[in-house]
Amino acid sequence: MKAVQITTPGKLEVVELAKPAIKNNEILVKLHYVGFCGSDLNTWRGRNTMAKMPVIPGHEVGGVIEAIGNEVPEGLKPGMTVTVNPYTNCGKCASCRNDRVNACEHNQTLGVQRDGAMSEYIALPWEKVIPAGLLSPKNCALIEPMSVGFHAVSRAEVTDIDVVMVIGCGMVGMGAVVRAAQRGATVVAVDIDDEKLSLAKQMGASYVINSVTEDVHARLREMTSGFGPDVVIEAVGSTPTYQMAVDEVAFTGRVICIGYAKSEVSFQTKYFVQKELDIRGSRNAMPSDFRAVIHYLERGTCPMDKLITKVVSPEQTEEVMEWWDKNPGKVFRILVQFV
Numbered sequence: 001m002k003a004v005q006i007t008t009p010g011k012l013e014v015v016e017l018a019k020p021a022i023k024n025n026e027i028l029v030k031l032h033y034v035g036f037c038g039s040d041l042n043t044w045r046g047r048n049t050m051a052k053m054p055v056i057p058g059h060e061v062g063g064v065i066e067a068i069g070n071e072v073p074e075g076l077k078p079g080m081t082v083t084v085n086p087y088t089n090c091g092k093c094a095s096c097r098n099d100r101v102n103a104c105e106h107n108q109t110l111g112v113q114r115d116g117a118m119s120e121y122i123a124l125p126w127e128k129v130i131p132a133g134l135l136s137p138k139n140c141a142l143i144e145p146m147s148v149g150f151h152a153v154s155r156a157e158v159t160d161i162d163v164v165m166v167i168g169c170g171m172v173g174m175g176a177v178v179r180a181a182q183r184g185a186t187v188v189a190v191d192i193d194d195e196k197l198s199l200a201k202q203m204g205a206s207y208v209i210n211s212v213t214e215d216v217h218a219r220l221r222e223m224t225s226g227f228g229p230d231v232v233i234e235a236v237g238s239t240p241t242y243q244m245a246v247d248e249v250a251f252t253g254r255v256i257c258i259g260y261a262k263s264e265v266s267f268q269t270k271y272f273v274q275k276e277l278d279i280r281g282s283r284n285a286m287p288s289d290f291r292a293v294i295h296y297l298e299r300g301t302c303p304m305d306k307l308i309t310k311v312v313s314p315e316q317t318e319e320v321m322e323w324w325d326k327n328p329g330k331v332f333r334i335l336v337q338f339v
Helices: 038-045 143-156 171-182 194-202 216-223 239-248 270-274 287-298 314-326
Strands: 002-008 011-016 026-036 060-068 081-084 121-125 129-131 163-167 186-191 207-210 231-234 254-257 278-281 308-312 333-337
Touching: 002 038, 002 314, 011 314, 026 314, 038 314, 060 121, 060 143, 081 143, 129 287, 143 171, 143 231, 143 254, 143 278, 143 287, 163 171, 163 239, 171 186, 171 194, 171 231, 171 287, 186 194, 186 216, 194 207, 207 216, 216 239, 231 239, 239 254, 239 270, 308 314, 314 333
Parallel strands: 163 186, 163 231, 186 207, 231 254, 254 278, 308 333
Antiparallel strands: 002 011, 026 060, 026 121, 026 333, 060 081, 081 129
């Protein structure tokens, strides 16, 4: 079968691998579309310290069940459109013991710590295969990144009386915008790209702020009668945005951290104490987050076509990665098509 492999930093190749055989508890998924995410770009750049090399990238999946093992439950059948939960959990660490398997200490995400899904077929335990209802395989590739944003909103315990600022309007941030709006919160989306901000408003943001051309602090004070946002969700992973989150959140507010900062971040730690902040990490997503995203996408209100920047063949992946590296702010999702 055909697969895409990051062999060394800056190098992508199309390779031929054996089609996987399935065990009794496994499902063979025929991949139609697999998305590139920011972690794949950083692996290609040589900046993802968690990734092994060489590695097959990809954990945002849309496909169809090709075959099932003898021990797979009856509800999963060949021909069903599915996505994939790309995380593992050991069942023994503190996170697993506390039923927060998304944060397993020994997690191995597809395409990062182990080979991913950017190939024609993948074999997985049946528990990791998620039926996607009426969605097309193409749109299924949007589920996983949006579910990460949905999970962040759950971590923040957002309600309808909250003002929620989401910093970063990529796919994960858009998921947070959607879920916070669904919960009735007033959502403020912050980004440096006006096109992304316009789409964030279409997807549920009440207010948008371009942090390059506008005074974020002044706008927030105006919107919140001087209090600041109750919740700030950091979905970028940079020093300025992490500092902005702590500086701008209201007293007794909640800061939710999704993005991985690539360098050390200095804080005015007095704000941690003076504001009595809740600072919470948010990692990956739970199965319930996947189901919630599927339910949202099935409604047909999401402008899914606007979230897909490019669709390319496996042979075009090196070219598109080089383009993405030069234009990182212009990409929501790049999908690789195998069918």
